Amino acid sequence: MxxxxxxxxxxxxxxxxxxxxxxxxxxxxxxxxxxxxxxxxxxxxxxxxxxxxxxxxxxxxxxxxxxxxxxxxxxxxxxxxxxxxxxxxxxxxxxxxxxxxxxxxxPPVITSSIRIRSLAEQSKLSEALSELEKVLMFEEEVFSTSNYSVSDEALDSLCQAIKSASQSTDEMKRFRNLQRLVTKYDRRTSQTIEDLLYTxxxxxxxxxxxxxxxxxxxxxxxxxxxxxxxxxxxxxxxxxx
Known part of the structure; x- marks a missing residue:
């Protein structure tokens, strides 16, 4: 044969x-x-x-x-x-x-979510908010839209950190504005950081x-x-x- x-x-x-x-x-x-x-x-x-x-x-x-x-x-x-x-x-x-x-x-959704939560837990609010802004600026060259989003877990952590800080009115206004934008442009996911890691x-x-x-x-x-x-x-x- x-x-x-x-x-x-x-x-x-x-x-x-x-x-x-x-x-x-x-x-x-x-x-x-x-x-x-x-x-x-x-x-x-x-x-x-x-x-x-x-x-x-x-x-x-x-x-x-x-x-x-x-x-x-x-x-x-x-x-x-x-x-x-x-x-x-x-x-x-x-x-x-x-x-x-x-x-x-x-995928940026993993690294951005880890970075934002990490900065929030360190009370580095301005840096965390800047990282959240970057989520809106990512261009979809390699990954899909969902991969250019941010985990709700990271958003919740940042929100809680801002609430816990004193004299953080401006930071909360900035956060709420960014939160509305990531929601509007479908740049947030309900998956936890752990879920994302195990993708x-x-x-x-x-x-x-x-x-x-x-x-x-x-x-x-x-x-x-x-x-x-x-x-x-x-x-x-x-x-x-």
């Missing part, structure tokens, strides 16, 4: 809520995807598990992984975003900033696959007649008999 090789493209997905990160690690380990891709997928799942543990030790491990891989694609950026969110839980604000700088390939990532992979060739057809008169119409194949026609 003759065979011919062809390339088949398949999609691998990670994160989501249907399968736990630990189980996904096993699936990735047993998959046939490239080693480099497998490594960054594994890293992303580990940072997701570390995010769930909320410990300083887990945060340190995630930071090491993220700094080692850098900011090269959406997968590594999601790892950095998970780590930024882990740092936010522990109020490690410098780490939040460092990790967000390594998450430039993440599935789809990775396409190409695999060689063999396909059998019908030898009967190759030796048929119809195929031989076809070959004879090709000048440089005429001398080869008899070899197929």
């Amino acid at each position: 003759l065979t011919v090789k062809k390339t088949v493209t398949r999609t691998v997905s990670i994160l989501g809520r249907s399968v736990a990160p630990l189980e996904q690690l096993t699936l990735i380990k047993n998959s046939k995807i490239d080693r480099e891709v497998k490594d960054v997928l594994r890293q992303c799942l580990i940072t997701a598990m570390n995010f769930e543990s909320s410990s300083k030790d887990s945060l340190d491990k995630s930071k090491t992984l993220v700094r080692k891989s850098g900011d090269s694609c959406e997968i590594t950026s999601r790892s950095a975003a998970f780590t930024a969110a882990s740092a936010m839980k522990l109020k490690k604000w410098n780490d939040v900033d460092d990790m967000l700088r390594l998450s430039t390939h993440s 599935p990532i789809h990775v396409e992979k190409s695999e060689p696959e063999t396909e059998p060739i019908d030898e009967t057809f190759v030796k048929s008169k119809k195929f031989q007649d076809f070959v004879k119409q090709i000048p440089y194949m005429k001398d080869k026609a008899t070899e197929l008999k």
